[in-house]
Amino acid sequence: MSFTATCSCVIITLALATLTLTFSEGYKVHIVNRFCNNDKPLTVHCKSGDDDLGNHTLWKGQDYNWQFGGNLWGTTLFHCNMKRDSQERDINVFSIADSSPPECMDGGDCFWFVNEDGFYVVDKKFGW
Numbered sequence: 001m002s003f004t005a006t007c008s009c010v011i012i013t014l015a016l017a018t019l020t021l022t023f024s025e026g027y028k029v030h031i032v033n034r035f036c037n038n039d040k041p042l043t044v045h046c047k048s049g050d051d052d053l054g055n056h057t058l059w060k061g062q063d064y065n066w067q068f069g070g071n072l073w074g075t076t077l078f079h080c081n082m083k084r085d086s087q088e089r090d091i092n093v094f095s096i097a098d099s100s101p102p103e104c105m106d107g108g109d110c111f112w113f114v115n116e117d118g119f120y121v122v123d124k125k126f127g128w
Contacts, residue, residue, distance in 0.1 A: 028065055030063050031082070032111060033060055042083070043058075044082050046079070048068075
């Protein structure tokens with residue numbers, strides 16, 4: 001086999017391995033209602049370019065979560081609209097392209113905690 005053919009085979013193999021790892025890596029996002037009182041629920045509506053996960057009502061302490069793999073193009077993005085009473089915010093909860101939030105890029109579980117003063121992923125705060 002010529003040097004060019006060998007290099008081409010190695011490059012194709014590495015590209016396929018990278019795509020396979022990106023596509024098959026498992027992620028799980030959790031949205032957890034951490035409000036102090038239970039008088040009003042947190043309403044969550046999450047979606048990506050391919051999937052609309054619908055509306056979910058979370059009472060104090062409840063967790064809504066979903067599991068997914070990254071797409072072949074490395075552009076998987078989920079964003080959620082979260083609303084409680086007069087407070088409302090759209091927030092990107094997962095983006096492979098932006099490696100955001102970095103705490104969620106290793107696969108496994110990614111926890112977002114929502115309370116009176118904002119949104120938290122690990123120790124990073126996002127306000128209303």
